Amino acid sequence: MTTILTATKVTKRFGGLVAVNTVDFEIPEKAIVSMIGPNGAGKTTFFNCITGFGKCDEGEINFEGTPIQRLRPDQISRLGIARTYQNIRLFAEMSALENILVGQHIFLNSSWISAVIGTSKVHQEEKIALAEAQRLLDFVGLKGKGDQLARNLPYGAQRRLEIARALATKPKLLLLDEPSAGMNPRETEDLTAFIRRLRDELGITIFLIEHHMRVVMGISENITVLDYGEKIAEGTPAEIQSNPLVIEAYLGRGAATEGMASAQERHSTKTG
Amino acid sequence: MKKENFLWNVVKTGLIFGVITIFLCLVGMVEVFSKRDVVENVITLGQFVLLAAACASGFIASRGTVDPQGQSKPLPALAAGLVAGLVTGLLLELLVIGIGGSAEPALRKIFLNASPSLYQLLTFGKGSDTYWILPTVGAISGLIGAGYLLLPEIFRRPVNRAMLVVIFMALFSGIFRVVFINQGPGMEVVAKFLFGQTGLTVAGTLIFFFGVILIAIFWNYRGEQIQSGVARLPKSGQISLRVVTIALIAFVALGLPLASGPFIAQVIVTVALFILMGLGLNITLGFAGLLDLGFVAFYAIGAYTVGLLTSYGPFGLQHIPFWVAVPIAVLVAMGAGFLLGLPVLGVRGDYLAIATLGFGEIVRLLAGSDFLAPFFGGPQGIIGIQKPCLGTLGPFLKIDVPRVCNGVELGHPQDIYYLAVAAALLIAFVAWRLRESRLGRAWMAIREDEDVAEALGVNLIQTKLLAYMLGAAMAGLGGAIFATLIGSIFATSMQLIVSINVVSLIIVGGMGSIPGVIVGAIFLIGLPELLREVSEFRYLLYGMTLIIMMLAKPEGLWPSQATLRELHHTEVEASVEAQ
Numbered sequence: 001m002t003t004i005l006t007a008t009k010v011t012k013r014f015g016g017l018v019a020v021n022t023v024d025f026e027i028p029e030k031a032i033v034s035m036i037g038p039n040g041a042g043k044t045t046f047f048n049c050i051t052g053f054g055k056c057d058e059g060e061i062n063f064e065g066t067p068i069q070r071l072r073p074d075q076i077s078r079l080g081i082a083r084t085y086q087n088i089r090l091f092a093e094m095s096a097l098e099n100i101l102v103g104q105h106i107f108l109n110s111s112w113i114s115a116v117i118g119t120s121k122v123h124q125e126e127k128i129a130l131a132e133a134q135r136l137l138d139f140v141g142l143k144g145k146g147d148q149l150a151r152n153l154p155y156g157a158q159r160r161l162e163i164a165r166a167l168a169t170k171p172k173l174l175l176l177d178e179p180s181a182g183m184n185p186r187e188t189e190d191l192t193a194f195i196r197r198l199r200d201e202l203g204i205t206i207f208l209i210e211h212h213m214r215v216v217m218g219i220s221e222n223i224t225v226l227d228y229g230e231k232i233a234e235g236t237p238a239e240i241q242s243n244p245l246v247i248e249a250y251l252g253r254g255a256a257t258e259g260m261a262s263a264q265e266r267h268s269t270k271t272g
Numbered sequence: 273m274k275k276e277n278f279l280w281n282v283v284k285t286g287l288i289f290g291v292i293t294i295f296l297c298l299v300g301m302v303e304v305f306s307k308r309d310v311v312e313n314v315i316t317l318g319q320f321v322l323l324a325a326a327c328a329s330g331f332i333a334s335r336g337t338v339d340p341q342g343q344s345k346p347l348p349a350l351a352a353g354l355v356a357g358l359v360t361g362l363l364l365e366l367l368v369i370g371i372g373g374s375a376e377p378a379l380r381k382i383f384l385n386a387s388p389s390l391y392q393l394l395t396f397g398k399g400s401d402t403y404w405i406l407p408t409v410g411a412i413s414g415l416i417g418a419g420y421l422l423l424p425e426i427f428r429r430p431v432n433r434a435m436l437v438v439i440f441m442a443l444f445s446g447i448f449r450v451v452f453i454n455q456g457p458g459m460e461v462v463a464k465f466l467f468g469q470t471g472l473t474v475a476g477t478l479i480f481f482f483g484v485i486l487i488a489i490f491w492n493y494r495g496e497q498i499q500s501g502v503a504r505l506p507k508s509g510q511i512s513l514r515v516v517t518i519a520l521i522a523f524v525a526l527g528l529p530l531a532s533g534p535f536i537a538q539v540i541v542t543v544a545l546f547i548l549m550g551l552g553l554n555i556t557l558g559f560a561g562l563l564d565l566g567f568v569a570f571y572a573i574g575a576y577t578v579g580l581l582t583s584y585g586p587f588g589l590q591h592i593p594f595w596v597a598v599p600i601a602v603l604v605a606m607g608a609g610f611l612l613g614l615p616v617l618g619v620r621g622d623y624l625a626i627a628t629l630g631f632g633e634i635v636r637l638l639a640g641s642d643f644l645a646p647f648f649g650g651p652q653g654i655i656g657i658q659k660p661c662l663g664t665l666g667p668f669l670k671i672d673v674p675r676v677c678n679g680v681e682l683g684h685p686q687d688i689y690y691l692a693v694a695a696a697l698l699i700a701f702v703a704w705r706l707r708e709s710r711l712g713r714a715w716m717a718i719r720e721d722e723d724v725a726e727a728l729g730v731n732l733i734q735t736k737l738l739a740y741m742l743g744a745a746m747a748g749l750g751g752a753i754f755a756t757l758i759g760s761i762f763a764t765s766m767q768l769i770v771s772i773n774v775v776s777l778i779i780v781g782g783m784g785s786i787p788g789v790i791v792g793a794i795f796l797i798g799l800p801e802l803l804r805e806v807s808e809f810r811y812l813l814y815g816m817t818l819i820i821m822m823l824a825k826p827e828g829l830w831p832s833q834a835t836l837r838e839l840h841h842t843e844v845e846a847s848v849e850a851q
Contacts, residue, residue, distance in 0.1 A: 051727055077729040091720035094713075101710075102717040106729035108710040112738065115709035116702050122709070169728060 010059035082171035103168025286359025289329035309471025330417025357414015430488030552746030558784035561719030566632020574751025585656035605748020613740035640763025653762035782828025
């Protein structure tokens with residue numbers, strides 16, 4: 001199996017704090033991989049390095065053979081990487097349909113002058129884009145909600161709209177940052193099935209940050225564990241579950257953290 | 273406990289409005305406004321403002337009686353209105369007592385406007401025995417305000433509209449009168465029946481008030497039927513209906529300057545120029561969310577470019593035809609937008625506002641400076657700017673056109689009117705097309721969340737620069753027309769206040785909304801221009817309007833959402849058809 005993304009010795013510092021420390025990482029094509037770790041372990045920072053939000057200080061990231069660590073976010077997006085956000089970041093004052101149309105930005109190439117003149121090429125292009133946006137809206141189960149402003153949609157629908165917007169960029173690699181946050185057990189189950197569908201039907205490689213252990217263990221083929229910015233483990237769900245280092249990172253440091261972590265664990269098993 | 277609170281709130285409302293009325297009296301507004309009538313010989317504009325304040329006091333106080341279900345018991349509501357209005361009246365009465373009946377009131381040493389004539393006005397010309405009048409009038413007005421609250425919704429909107437129409441007609445009765453009288457003897461009778469010298473006649477007031485109410489109630493009951501009837505018409509019928517509407521509007525637009533004379537035409541030209549600037553800033557601020565407080569700079573650059581290229585004065589570089597100079601001015605303004613945009617690309621929010629503010633001031637100061645006076649005329653400005661000439665179009669790129677126009681010269685404000693209105697319509701169309709395009713969506717995405725937009729493949733550099741450039745181009749076009757309208761330009765007319773006006777009209781109209789820009793320009797630029805008598809209070813009223821707008825209707829007079837949804841319904845239908 002070929003790898004779609006290779007990260008070598010990626011390091012990101014914020015002042016004196018090393019948020020991500022010489023992490024090596026690989027994603028096989030058409031795989032579903034996850035990254036887990038306690039809060040503040042550097043997962044989202046690592047995401048940001050890949051998508052160009054915050055450039056990494058050292059190391060190299062290769063996407064299908066192209067080094068992307070120095071590219072701007074819009075250039076990276078054109079290569080085929082899309083993402084969603086931990087705290088949903090939709091274009092709140094735009095309609096659901098418009099949100100998806102912005103996602104299609106890179107595939108529309110009529111200039112503003114032809115848009116003002118209103119050439120038939122522009123009309124054609126807009127018509128196709130609109131049909132595609134409708135199709136994506138249906139695909140994520142938001143049929144008929146296209147006219148609603150993004151901020152007026154219910155929480156679950158906003159999550160799905162964010163995924164639809166990311167899909168509009170026709171990504172080869174989709175990064176999902178805690179997609180199940182704030183979802184109830186049923187919604188979480190639907191989401192897991194949906195993520196599988198993305199891979200199986202559309203052939204998109206999925207890279208997921210998730211706290212929800214049931215989701216992670218259920219769909220990941222490979223899991224990477226970060227702690228204090230360093231990769232402490234990597235392997236299949238079964239391997240990770242039995243890895244002593246991981247158990248220590250989550251459960252093992254002192255009585256107080258143990259109590260909190262196990263409470264968290266209990267909570268997630270209950271809701272999961 | 274709760275009862276006491278309520279009573280105190282009612283009294284407080286009365287006191288607040290009492291203080292407002294005293295303030296309006298002491299700044300001299302009531303006195304100046306009293307030179308105009310709302311209803312001739314019955315009520316002056318000044319008195320009307322005071323009554324309106326008492327009514328508002330009653331209305332707001334009685335709102336305290338509304339229960340969570342939105343219902344209100346009549347008696348407590350009326351009582352609250354009465355008390356609040358009474359308090360307002362009493363407070364104003366204190367002012368009357370303070371001024372006193374003497375020829376040189378002691379209060380006048382501090383407040384210049386506490387004059388005997390104000391005393392006359394507030395005592396209705398009756399002198400000292402009338403201390404009961406103001407509180408009584410206040411209480412009755414408060415009752416009316418409370419009664420308005422109790423009106424069922426079906427009547428409230430018609431009454432609203434009717435009041436607005438009456439006030440509007442009264443304010444502009446002088447203009448309407450002249451326009452009607454100009455139409456011939458038949459119309460003169462109508463004009464004199466409806467409009468007096470300084471306000472509406474009694475008959476005119478009644479006709480407008482009840483006419484509007486009747487129409488509004490009729491529309492309430494039959495409006496939907498009529499709309500659905502229109503929708504059921506065959507396609508050809510709908511098209512012909514639309515053609516008739518457009519033809520009617522075009523007829524009015526074309527005939528307006530001829531009917532109304534140069535003054536109105538000039539006011540409309542000013543409004544159109546601000547619409548051009550507003551549409552331009554609406555692209556940078558309304559669409560892309562980039563606050564530009566130095567927007568007047570692009571207006572100035574457009575104006576100076578046309579001035580330098582066409583002037584016959586000492587600073588004219590060339591005498592090329594106006595029609596050739598305009599596109600050049602637009603391009604130069606666009607270039608200036610590019611130059612402004614480059615350094616501030618990474619600057620966000622408040623910092624951007626300050627940076628652009630600096631840009632506006634730099635352009636104004638440079639244009640008026642002694643240092644650059646050999647090029648831009650310094651404080652003397654550029655004079656003798658060419659009027660557009662329709663005859664010079666023959667040899668299109670003739671570089672040096674003669675001073676005397678051989679064809680039709682567009683010399684009067686009425687002529688420029690057509691130019692300015694056509695330009696405003698054209699640019700409104702361009703702005704609308706841009707908004708609906710891929711670029712427009714990218715702008716709005718940047719406004720909403722710049723980082724996310726970039727992650728979706730929007731090139732921030734290109735998109736932001738285009739927003740600055742296209743916005744600047746529109747303002748530059750406005751400046752170019754301004755130059756030829758006035759015939760001379762001075763750096764002093766490119767003040768910061770112009771930029772602030774443009775920002776305000778966008779906010780009042782509705783951020784990001786194209787019709788909002790037009791409504792905002794008419795409301796904030798057109799109305800004050802027409803009401804020259806009250807121009808000393810222009811910025812007082814302006815400020816009050818902005819505060820009230822932000823409190824009552826922060827989304828603007830014509831917000832973009834409504835139109836947005838409408839447009840999208842048609843789009844969705846179209847796409848369903850396509851599938």
